Amino acid sequence: MDVLSDILRTMHLRGSIYFGSCFCAPWGLDIEQGEKASFHIIERGQCWLRMDHLDEPVPLVGGDILILPHGSRHQISDQPDRPCQPGTPIVERIIANENPFEGQHENFKIICGYFKFKQDAQQPFFNALPDIIHLNQNDRQQFSWLDTALKLVVAEATSNKPGKSILMDRVTEVLFIQVIRAYIQLHHDDENFLAALNDKHISKALAVMHNQPDQPWTIETLANESGMSRSMFANRFHHLVGTTPMKYLLSCRMQLAKSQIEHGQASLYEIAEQVGYSSDSSFKKAFKRFFDRTPASYRKK
Known part of the structure; x- marks a missing residue:
């Protein structure tokens, strides 16, 4: 048993997808602080990420993976200065097939979901995770196994095959593990618990x-x-x-x-x-x- 596997097993990692939807501008979501880690996969198009501690909005483009391990409050929108609507009621509407951002020119597609784990189980590991893990297309190309996990998530998010629900849960959990593995390798010079694993x-x-x-x-x-x-x-x-x-x-x-x-x-x-x-x-x-x-x-x- 390797250390990362034991830690994730102790944390009882769980994950799933809220929705995979196309948006038409203008749109913006204000996602409040939560107990669950959230993630966004930009399948097509471009959007902007804003957080209180960021000096400038961060552009996200097709192929990007964004994970917020601590469930930090953030805004994503079609423009860097776009007013954002409260996220929770919008997500509930989208899940209920009432997407308020539908339109004729839906040139943006996003998959949104969450990861849940017992944060008190492995504090050194959890505390070492940054507020944002952002992997782009270049990062994915370095790790073929990460790209495979992402493709599985995208495929299941748009599938209507039997067993979709349970399979989405499993592939999102695989995605989290693969992202953490990639992050550890990309930041092996950091001085924290993740570096200790290497x-x-x-x-x-x-x-x-x-x-x-x-x-x-x-x-x-x-x-x-x-x-x-x-x-x-x-x-x-x-x-x-x-x-x-x-x-x-x-x-x-x-x-x-x-x-x-x-x-x-x-x-x-x-x-x-x-x-x-x-x-x-x-x-x-x-x-x-x-x-x-x-x-x-x-x-x-």
Whole structure:
């Protein structure tokens, strides 16, 4: 199991498409801050992206993929200064086949959807994601697998074949993973958790913590796994991941334990052993400190 796969599995990634529609100018959507990450695929034409922290509107053209991992408020429109209508009621109308931007000259087509995940599950990963991930046609050409995922999303968004709904969910989840993979490779020099996944030393320590959380890891043994001295490893890990190795290990163990409680049938004693605790009492105390709830109460819930 690689680290990114384990993180995304823990986050319970889900995704789907709201709509794939053609618009006729003038049009503009003001999409408010939300709990879900939103995405837009520009299939044809051009539009403009505006956000409060952007100095200038950003042009988006056919073939572009835009993901807002933190669900940030933004505006997309046919012109950079176009007044925008509230997004939620417009999206509801489009889903109900009442597209208010229909017209005779629909030279713009867009696919809009969302990604949903438990943001509290992997804070270092989630915090490292930027407000905007914007990949263009040139970026897609570097990663053939990303282009394949995008084509699948576009095909299913315009399909009426049986199984469309469930398949749209799955291909959008694949798209998110592919975009994250591409982003990590394009920004391998960044100094954050995403860079840690590619770092030849720190990635080794992350891998053993995710793959073998039951082992009695220490700073020394993790440093040995990474091929670094104790002090260099601790400093480098904290710099990239944003927390200490032992706190990160605790998070891995607790997230695994929570998942086992939610979806498994193992006893609390068995779960304690799986996540590296020699007694269920010490496990219960650690779980209570981490989640502010006992394992038993969490299982009952």
